[in-house]
Amino acid sequence: MQTNSAFYLAARARFPDFAEKADRKYFEYWDEQPRAEGAYGWFESAANALNAEMKREGDLAGCSEFFEFVDSIFASASEEVRRCIDVSFVENLFWQVPPAKAAAYWNKLPPQLQALYVGFHNRPPI
Numbered sequence: 001m002q003t004n005s006a007f008y009l010a011a012r013a014r015f016p017d018f019a020e021k022a023d024r025k026y027f028e029y030w031d032e033q034p035r036a037e038g039a040y041g042w043f044e045s046a047a048n049a050l051n052a053e054m055k056r057e058g059d060l061a062g063c064s065e066f067f068e069f070v071d072s073i074f075a076s077a078s079e080e081v082r083r084c085i086d087v088s089f090v091e092n093l094f095w096q097v098p099p100a101k102a103a104a105y106w107n108k109l110p111p112q113l114q115a116l117y118v119g120f121h122n123r124p125p126i
Contacts, residue, residue: 002078004039007085010073011046015066021049040088047092054097054105064108071110090116094125102126 012019026034026045034042050066053059074085090113094102102125106114118124 002081004081004084005037007073007077007081008034008039008042011043011066011069014069018046018049018062018066021052022046025049025052040084043084043088044092047089048095050093050105051095051097054094054101057101057104060104060108063105067109067113071113074112085113086116086120091120093117097125099126 022042022045023034025048026032026038026042029045029048030038030041034045046066050063053063070085070089074082077085093109094106094117097105106124106126109117114124
């Protein structure tokens with residue numbers, strides 16, 4: 001993946017139901033519909049949508065699938081896309097999710113994404 005716009009479009013195409021949840025979070029924050037040019041903000045909203053799932057202990061399999069997708073993109077992504085994954089997505093995961101609720105999702109987060117999280121926060125969320 002070479003651009004954040006392409007990454008955004010790929011995520012939306014692969015996970016249309018989840019994209020709707022992320023879109024709602026994006027709209028709540030920015031008061032506008034998301035666009036490919038706003039991929040950084042959308043991936044922050046995607047993390048917030050996942051956080052909402054974690055807080056209510058919802059769709060572990062769906063969250064895991066999205067984590068695996070992001071991990072697979074990270075492996076061969078451009079520096080631009082890697083930065084988006086790190087700064088917009090991973091750094092915002094687990095925000096205000098109680099450790100007991102975060103544990104199952106943390107265990108599904110692939111190791112290289114866990115390393116990014118710990119690299120920023122200096123500890124796991126559990």
